[in-house]
Structures are given as C-alpha cells and as structure tokens.
Amino acid sequence: MGLPQRMTWATLMALGSLCILAVLVGVPLSAIIQSAFREGSPFEPGALTLDHVWSFITTERYRAAAANTLIISVVAVAVAAFFGFTIGWLVERTDVPFRAPIRTVTLVPYFFPTFIGALGWVFLGSPGSGLLNVLLRSMNPPFGPFDVNSIYMVGVILGLYLSPLAFILSGSVISNMDAAMEEAASASGAPTLLVIRKIVMPLMAPGIIAAAVLVFIMALQNFGVPVLLAQPAGNQVLVTQLYTEQAFGVPRYGPGGVIALLLVLALAGLQVLYYKETAMSQKFVTVTGKVSRPNTIRLGIARWPVFVTWLAYATLVVFLPFGVLFYMSLRPIQTFGGPLTLDNYARIFNDPVLLRALGNSFSYATIGSVLTILFALLLVWLNTRADVGFARILDGLATVPIAMPGIVLGTALLWFWVAQPLPVYGTAVIIILVYVTNFLPIAQRNLSAVMLQVSPELEEAALTSGASPARTFASVTFPLLRTGILSSWLLVWLSMFREMSAVIIVYSIGHELLSTTLLQLWQDGDSLTASAIAMVMAAGSLLVVIAVTTLSARLRIPAAGVASP
Amino acid sequence: MSYLVVQNLVKRYGGVTAVDGVSYRIEQGSFVSLLGPSGCGKTTTLRCIAGLETPDEGTISVADKVVFSSDANVNVPVHRRKMGVVFQNYALWPHMTVFENVAFPLRVRRYQRTEIARRVHEQLEMLGLQGLERRFPSQLSGGQQQRVALARALVHDSDLLLFDEPLSNLDAKLREQAIFELKKLHKKLGKTIVYVTHNQVEALAMSDVMAVMKEGAIRQMGPPREVYNEPEDQYVATFVGKANAARGRVTTSEDGRVSASVGDVAVEGVAQHDRMFRVGEEVRLFFRPEVTRVHASTEVTGTNAWVAKVDSVAFLGEQTEFELSLGGLAVRAVQLSMSTIREGDLVVISVNPNDVRIVAESQWGEA
Numbered sequence: 001m002g003l004p005q006r007m008t009w010a011t012l013m014a015l016g017s018l019c020i021l022a023v024l025v026g027v028p029l030s031a032i033i034q035s036a037f038r039e040g041s042p043f044e045p046g047a048l049t050l051d052h053v054w055s056f057i058t059t060e061r062y063r064a065a066a067a068n069t070l071i072i073s074v075v076a077v078a079v080a081a082f083f084g085f086t087i088g089w090l091v092e093r094t095d096v097p098f099r100a101p102i103r104t105v106t107l108v109p110y111f112f113p114t115f116i117g118a119l120g121w122v123f124l125g126s127p128g129s130g131l132l133n134v135l136l137r138s139m140n141p142p143f144g145p146f147d148v149n150s151i152y153m154v155g156v157i158l159g160l161y162l163s164p165l166a167f168i169l170s171g172s173v174i175s176n177m178d179a180a181m182e183e184a185a186s187a188s189g190a191p192t193l194l195v196i197r198k199i200v201m202p203l204m205a206p207g208i209i210a211a212a213v214l215v216f217i218m219a220l221q222n223f224g225v226p227v228l229l230a231q232p233a234g235n236q237v238l239v240t241q242l243y244t245e246q247a248f249g250v251p252r253y254g255p256g257g258v259i260a261l262l263l264v265l266a267l268a269g270l271q272v273l274y275y276k277e278t279a280m281s282q283k284f285v286t287v288t289g290k291v292s293r294p295n296t297i298r299l300g301i302a303r304w305p306v307f308v309t310w311l312a313y314a315t316l317v318v319f320l321p322f323g324v325l326f327y328m329s330l331r332p333i334q335t336f337g338g339p340l341t342l343d344n345y346a347r348i349f350n351d352p353v354l355l356r357a358l359g360n361s362f363s364y365a366t367i368g369s370v371l372t373i374l375f376a377l378l379l380v381w382l383n384t385r386a387d388v389g390f391a392r393i394l395d396g397l398a399t400v401p402i403a404m405p406g407i408v409l410g411t412a413l414l415w416f417w418v419a420q421p422l423p424v425y426g427t428a429v430i431i432i433l434v435y436v437t438n439f440l441p442i443a444q445r446n447l448s449a450v451m452l453q454v455s456p457e458l459e460e461a462a463l464t465s466g467a468s469p470a471r472t473f474a475s476v477t478f479p480l481l482r483t484g485i486l487s488s489w490l491l492v493w494l495s496m497f498r499e500m501s502a503v504i505i506v507y508s509i510g511h512e513l514l515s516t517t518l519l520q521l522w523q524d525g526d527s528l529t530a531s532a533i534a535m536v537m538a539a540g541s542l543l544v545v546i547a548v549t550t551l552s553a554r555l556r557i558p559a560a561g562v563a564s565p
Numbered sequence: 566m567s568y569l570v571v572q573n574l575v576k577r578y579g580g581v582t583a584v585d586g587v588s589y590r591i592e593q594g595s596f597v598s599l600l601g602p603s604g605c606g607k608t609t610t611l612r613c614i615a616g617l618e619t620p621d622e623g624t625i626s627v628a629d630k631v632v633f634s635s636d637a638n639v640n641v642p643v644h645r646r647k648m649g650v651v652f653q654n655y656a657l658w659p660h661m662t663v664f665e666n667v668a669f670p671l672r673v674r675r676y677q678r679t680e681i682a683r684r685v686h687e688q689l690e691m692l693g694l695q696g697l698e699r700r701f702p703s704q705l706s707g708g709q710q711q712r713v714a715l716a717r718a719l720v721h722d723s724d725l726l727l728f729d730e731p732l733s734n735l736d737a738k739l740r741e742q743a744i745f746e747l748k749k750l751h752k753k754l755g756k757t758i759v760y761v762t763h764n765q766v767e768a769l770a771m772s773d774v775m776a777v778m779k780e781g782a783i784r785q786m787g788p789p790r791e792v793y794n795e796p797e798d799q800y801v802a803t804f805v806g807k808a809n810a811a812r813g814r815v816t817t818s819e820d821g822r823v824s825a826s827v828g829d830v831a832v833e834g835v836a837q838h839d840r841m842f843r844v845g846e847e848v849r850l851f852f853r854p855e856v857t858r859v860h861a862s863t864e865v866t867g868t869n870a871w872v873a874k875v876d877s878v879a880f881l882g883e884q885t886e887f888e889l890s891l892g893g894l895a896v897r898a899v900q901l902s903m904s905t906i907r908e909g910d911l912v913v914i915s916v917n918p919n920d921v922r923i924v925a926e927s928q929w930g931e932a
Contacts, residue, residue, distance in 0.1 A: 455654065455656070457652050457653075457654055457656040458656050458658055458659075460615075460617050460643075460650075460652070460656065461650065461652055461656035461657075461658070461717075462658075462669070463616075463617070463643040463644050464615055464616075464617070464643055464644075464646075464648065464649070464650040464727075465644075465669050465670040465673060465717065465721075466644050466645075466647070466670050466673045466674055466721065467644055467669070467673040468644050468673075469642075469644075471644075471673055472644075475669070476658055479660045480658075480659070480660060
C-alpha cells in the first residue's frame with residue numbers, strides 16, 4: 001500500500017524531530033530549573049532548596065537589577081510606542097511631506113543590532129567627552145551635561161531604537177482599519193469624537209496593545225543597550241547581571257538560575273498575552289482584501305513643522321549616532337576634529353583574533369542558518385502536509401525558545417555542557433546549538449507563512465498528472481517555495497550574524513565572533529576598533545542582503561498564486 | 566461491464582462520516598454528475614476515486630482494475646491511477662508557462678520531445694488556446710485558465726476525467742458558454758466523466774446521469790429528466806428546481822390516475838411509478854412552477870383549474886414569477902413574460918393532470 005508506507009516514513013522523521021527538539025529545548029529548561037531549585041551544580045543533583053530564591057529576594061543588587069529592568073522597559077515602551085505610533089499615523093493617514101523617505105529612514109535602525117546605536121550614543125552622550133554634552137556646555141548659558149548612563153536615559157535610548165518595530169506594527173494596525181467602518185459610524189450620525197471613541201479606538205486597541213507587548217518583550221531581554229550604557233555606571237539589569245556573574249566560563253548556579261527562571265516566566269506570560277491580543281485584532285480584520293482607503297488628513301500649516309520635528313527625531317536616532325560611529329571608526333584617537341585614518345580597519349585584518357572573528361561570524365552564521373532552515377522546513381512540512389498525529393506538539397515545542405532570552409539560553413547551555421564529558425563547550429558546536437535553538441521559532445514562523453501560500457491543490461494536480469511524490473516535490477513544491485525559503489534564510493542569517501547576547505557566554509578562544517570581540521574591545525577601552533567592527537558588521541550584512549535579493553529576483557515566479565481574471 | 570464501479574465507499578474524518586456507504590456504476594463514455602450542497606460528500610467521493618483521499622471502507626475499480634479495496638488491502642497511489650483531474654481553483658502551476666503546464670503529464674510519462682510538442686499544440690488548438698503557450702497562468706483570464714486546466718487533464722489521453730466544480734469560479738456568462746463547450750467536448754471525445762457540482766443547471770444540462778447527494782449518501786440517481794420530473798422526495802424536488810407540493814387525501818385511484826382533495830380543492834394527477842393508492846391515503850401532490858399556467862380571467866373551465874389570488878409578481882426579464890394563494894395554499898408559477906396581471910388580482914391557474922405527480926406521504930419526507 002502506497003500511502004500508509006509514506007505515513008510511517010513521515011512518522012519516523014517526526015519521532016526523530018521530537019528527539020532533537022527534546023534536547024534543544026529540554027536541556028536548557030531543565031538546566032535553569034535544576035539550577036534555581038537545587039544545591040550545587042545542576043547536573044550533580046544536590047538536595048532541593050529554596051535558598052537561591054530567598055537569596056535573590058534578599059540581595060540588594062538583584063532587587064536593584066529587577067527594578068532597573070522594569071524601569072528601563074516601561075520607559076522604552078512609552079518612548080517606542082509614542083514615536084512608532086505617531087510616525088505610523090503621520091505616514092499612513094496624513095499629508096506630511098516626503099512620506100516614502102520618512103518610512104525608509106525610520107526603518108533603518110531596525111536592520112541593525114541595538115548595540116550599534118548604543119555605541120553611537122556612547123560617543124554622543126557620555127557626560128565628559130560626548131559630542132552633544134560638549135556642544136551643550138559651550139552654549140551660553142551652559143547647559144547640561146545630561147547623563148546617557150542614567151537608568152531613565154538608557155530606557156529612552158532603548159525606546160528610540162525599538163521605535164522602528166513599534167512603527168512597523170502600528171503602521172499595519174492603522175492601515176488595516178477599514179475606512180468604511182468610520183464612514184458607517186459618521187453616516188449613522190455620530191460626531192467625529194464619538195466615532196474615534198466608540199469605533200476607531202476599540203478596533204485598534206488590541207493591535208496597539210499587542211504591539212506594545214511585543215516591544216516590552218524586546219526591551220525586557222535587550223542586552224546590547226544596557227551592557228554599553230547602563231553597566232559602565234554600575235547599573236545592572238537582569239540580563240547584564242546574569243552576564244556579569246556567568247561570563248568567562250565560570251558557571252555560577254543558584255541565583256543565576258533564579259534570574260533565568262524569572263525571565264523565562266515573564267517572557268512566557270507576555271508571549272501568551274501577545275498571542276491573545278493578536279488573535280483579537282485578527283478577528284477585527286475585514287475578511288476581504290478590499291479595505292477602502294480613508295481620507296488623508298490635511299495637516300495644513302503644521303505640515304512643515306511636523307516634518308522638521310520628525311527630522312529632529314531621525315537626526316537623534318539615525319543620522320547622528322550612525323554618523324558619529326562612522327566618524328570614530330576613522331579616527332586615531334577618540335576626540336572630535338583632526339585627521340582621519342584607516343588604521344582601525346587595518347587592525348581588523350592584521351590582528352589574528354579579529355580576522356578569525358570575522359571568518360567565524362560568517363561561517364557559523366551560515367552553518368547555523370542552513371541547519372535551522374532545514375530543520376524548520378522539516379517541522380513545517382510535518383505540520384502542514386504529512387498526516388502525523390503529534391505534529392502539533394512539535395510545532396509547540398519549537399516555539400518554546402521565544403521565552404528564553406539569548407543570554408539565558410547561552411547560560412543554561414554553558415551550565416549543562418561544561419559538566420559533560422562530550423567536547424561541546426569550547427568548540428563551535430555550542431555556538432551552533434545556541435544559534436539553532438534561539439532562532440528556530442523565527443525560521444518556523446516564517447516558513448509556515450511561506451508554506452501557507454502554496455495551495456495543496458497545486459501538489460495534488462501534479463500527483464494526478466502522474467508525477468511521483470518525489471517528482472512533485474522537485475517540480476512543484478520546491479520551485480514555489482524557494483524564494484520564500486531564501487528570504488527566511490536571509491532573515492535567520494542576519495539575526496545570527498549580529499547576535500551578541502546569546503553567544504557572549506558560550507564563545508571561547510578560537511571561536512570568537514565579531515559581536516563578542518566588539519564588546520570585548522569596548523570593555524578594554526578600544527572604542528575606535530569597536531566602531532570599525534560595527535561598520536564591518538553593517539557592511540557585511542548589507543553585502544549579503546544585496547547578494548541574496550539579487551539572487552531572489554532571478555528566481556522569482558512571475559506572480560504567485562492564481563490571478564483573478 | 567461498467568467502467569467505474571464504486572462499492573460501499575465510506576470515509577470518516579474523526580467522528581464525522583463524510584461519505585456513508587456510497588455505491589454506483591458508471592458506463593464507459595458517460596457523463597455523470599454528483600450534485601449536492603457543500604458538505605454532502607460529493608468532493609470527498611471524487612477525491613477517493615482520484616486517490617487523493619484514502620477511504621476507510623469500500624472498493625473502487627476503474628476499467629476492471631481494482632484501484633482501491635479495503636478488504637483486499639489494495640491502494641494504488643495517485644500518480645499511478647491513469648486519469649485527468651480538473652480542480653476547482655484550476656491549480657495551474659504559477660511558475661510554469663501554459664505550454665509547460667500542459668506538457669507536464671507527458672513529461673512525467675517520458676514522452677519524446679517532438680511528441681510532447683505535437684500533442685500539447687493539438688490540445689491547445691482544440692480548446693482555442695493557441696498563441697498563449699508562453700504566457701504564465703497569472704497572465705490569463707479566468708476562462709482561459711479554466712481551459713488550460715482542462716487541456717492539462719486531457720493531454721495524456723486518459724479515459725477517465727474527474728471534475729471538481731470546475732466552473733464555480735467563472736462568472737455567469739462564461740459559465741453558460743463553458744457548459745455548452747464541455748458538452749460538445751464530451752460528445753466528441755467520448756471519455757467517461759465524473760463531474761462534481763453544487764449547481765443544478767450544470768448537472769441538468771450536461772449529464773447523462775446525475776446523482777443527488779445529501780449527508781454522504783446518494784438520494785436519487787438517474788437521467789436528468791427523470792430526476793427533475795420524478796423526484797423521489799422533497800429534498801431532491803427542491804434541490805433540483807423549485808416545487809409546489811401540497812398535502813392531500815386520495816379520493817379515487819385508477820390505472821395510475823389519482824384524484825385527491827387538498828382541503829376543499831380537488832386535484833387530479835399521476836401516481837409516481839404507477840403506484841396504486843388506497844382511498845383516503847395521505848399523499849403529496851407535486852408540480853413545478855413552470856407547468857402552472859396563469860390566466861388573466863376568472864372563468865374556470867376543465868379539471869385542475871382554480872381561482873387564485875395574486876400575492877406578488879416579480880418581473881425577471883424573459884420570464885415573470887408569481888406567488889399566488891389558493892385557499893390557504895401558497896403556489897408559485899413561472900410564465901414567459903406577458904400580460905397585465907398585477908398584485909391583488911384574482912386569476913385562474915391551471916395544471917395539466919399529467920404534470921402533477923402523486924407521491925406517498927411516507928416517502929416524501931422533509932427537505
């Protein structure tokens with residue numbers, strides 16, 4: 001019998017995937033729980049204990065880190081939501097000038113890791129030598145200095161760099177609003193304010209709340225901004241506290257496990273909230289693609305002042321920080337004014353460690369992303385096309401890592417593998433493991449969306465035309481999926497290439513990466529080479545994006561799906 | 566020997582039985598429609614024949630070869646069952662040109678290059694698609710896409726064609742045209758066709774035999790005229806066309822001619838299948854709106870003629886629809902457009918006794 005045979009084959013692969021997922025997800029989770037509730041190391045089980053929890057609660061620096069995390073995240077969400085929503089509304093609904101360039105420039109920081117923006121702000125805002133503080137001091141009367149290392153400023157800067165995410169999310173919420181609903185309310189005789197209060201706000205609320213929750217999730221686990229801006233002033237957040245205690249290969253269990261567990265639980269709760277709000281906002285989306293465009297709101301004489309205000313925002317978030325970073329990467333010493341040099345770049349290519357980091361960053365991201373995409377592809381195929389009963393469990397397991405911030409995942413894997421006889425810690429394997437686990441959910445979500453676009457009917461048509469299942473995959477399924485797979489792969493590659501927090505704990509000598517050497521150099525006081533590395537990372541990302549989009553354009557199908565007559 | 570034989574087909578999804586013991590035989594070269602509302606199991610039946618679904622029970626054989634049997638543990642995989650399938654959304658591969666789409670069934674069968682080109686061109690020409698070889702599906706109109714899908718199903722010359730609501734995505738005008746084209750094509754090629762649709766007009770216009778399905782079972786199967794004129798029950802009568810049906814009691818029954826009283830109204834009709842009725846037996850009297858004549862007069866002459874009141878008139882262009890009340894009874898009538906009859910008028914309606922079917926009440930059932 002043809003079909004049952006294929007089913008057992010699929011079942012076998014599903015069982016294999018289950019084993020892999022059990023290791024990928026089970027190991028870090030159990031390491032965290034064991035560490036939080038057992039004496040000694042998590043894998044030489046001591047007695048169960050609540051001492052670690054108690055010491056977390058009673059220790060001043062842990063309480064401070066938790067409070068700082070909350071303050072920074074709340075400030076960041078407020079700032080990101082304000083700018084993201086306002087700019088989204090301006091671009092979608094008003095006649096503000098240069099809407100397309102505003103959209104593009106606002107999105108720029110989204111393509112760079114947050115630590116690059118933070119590094120720019122180190123040069124702009126440090127109390128002594130920061131460019132902005134120097135300028136403020138020279139004003140008459142003198143002004144400032146403002147302290148970029150204060151907890152609230154860290155929250156503001158993090159918020160500025162999360163505002164592109166808020167912009168993307170709220171932009172789609174605003175543009176999904178069907179103008180017909182507002183018009184129907186107005187036609188029923190409701191005055192404008194009542195329409196906003198009773199129709200517009202309730203319809204947009206779930207989408208906006210979901211966006212805010214996602215920004216909060218990103219803020220809570222952000223590592224790049226607090227490690228560069230908060231930590232130097234002695235302010236810790238939970239993720240930097242974990243990093244400080246666990247870095248450099250010496251595992252310290254107990255309170256570390258409690259911090260990790262706290263973060264995992266908080267993120268899991270927030271993710272549930274996020275999915276609930278998203279599901280709610282999906283319910284409000286009109287079923288047809290026919291969303292009528294609302295009337296553009298005329299800003300009148302406010303048009304240009306509004307644009308100038310946006311320009312000020314873009315200057316502070318994009319032009320100034322990235323500009324000063326580029327400038328510093330060309331400076332022999334960390335001052336403003338004077339000759340420029342390429343020495344910082346030359347150092348990357350002359351220093352064996354930095355050169356190795358460059359090679360490692362490219363090769364590990366490539367290996368990790370290919371493995372992640374292949375595994376995610378298998379999971380998605382099992383879930384959407386194969387008739388395997390427990391495929392949904394696989395789907396659920398593969399999304400678990402979204403509740404683990406990179407640094408937590410890295411720490412947990414360090415705890416586990418340091419204690420094992422297998423040579424995993426101290427090799428590239430642990431870095432690849434961290435990559436695959438951390439980015440599996442992204443790959444899986446993207447590929448699911450890609451797979452949904454290919455109607456099963458297209459594959460059935462090939463089968464009924466006489467093509468074998470293998471031929472069907474080669475001639476129909478794969479060609480239809482390949483550009484989608486390629487763009488998912490690009491996203492995963494970029495995420496791995498720029499990742500800092502997940503690998504900062506597990507990298508070792510010989511297996512340095514650009515992101516880890518950047519942090520290392522900066523901590524050693526060499527901000528200039530760190531800037532050059534940031535530039536190389538940006539250039540490397542850009543190069544790969546251009547190469548892949550060029551390739552993708554060649555592979556593109558004239559128009560996917562069946563067009564309407 | 567019948568060409569396609571389906572015996573006792575059962576398909577369940579979880580606790581839901583989608584197909585519940587369907588059996589039929591289809592002669593070689595005949596056009597058979599499976600007609601029914603969505604969820605009646607017609608598409609599932611078709612997919613079982615194609616091999617896209619594995620039935621839970623039953624036997625399917627094509628041209629004397631068993632392709633599926635739950636008892637004998639036979640299940641020929643989809644790609645080895647020789648047939649052409651036209652899907653509801655056409656399922657044209659967006660990354661292949663028209664030529665490549667149509668050539669695909671030949672390529673997987675390893676036909677020679679020149680033979681492939683010859684056959685594809687022949688097929689495209691027959692369907693009026695010549696000149697579109699290099700277009701992609703997205704560059705075609707809906708009607709053209711539908712014909713490309715048809716060409717792909719026909720090109721490898723299989724004797725069995727399966728259609729899954731192929732016209733449901735076309736607009737009304739194109740659909741009407743396609744019905745005639747498909748009918749001509751069937752006459753010309755003489756293939757055996759199983760055609761799934763929820764549209765009674767398609768089924769009536771094209772089929773040699775139609776099967777009306779409900780809840781996973783066939784309620785009535787026969788030539789379109791027979792199903793339309795002599796529906797076995799209320800469900801078939803109302804699914805295939807509109808029906809006037811009244812409850813009555815038999816007053817006389819002789820040689821298939823039956824008189825019955827519906828309240829105070831006396832009606833004459835013909836017993837379905839020449840069945841004999843007892844006097845006083847409860848029956849249904851059934852007649853179609855289009856055999857109900859409306860006369861702009863109040864003078865009653867002959868049998869089966871009654872004075873009725875016009876409740877509403879709907880002018881539909883070539884024809885006009887009336888809702889009338891006759892005593893307490895609602896009656897629908899359809900006439901070619903004419904006359905000056907208006908709402909509230911009193912008119913005479915009449916039905917030829919040969920057009921009134923008398924069915925036993927117990928058989929009629931609910932819709």
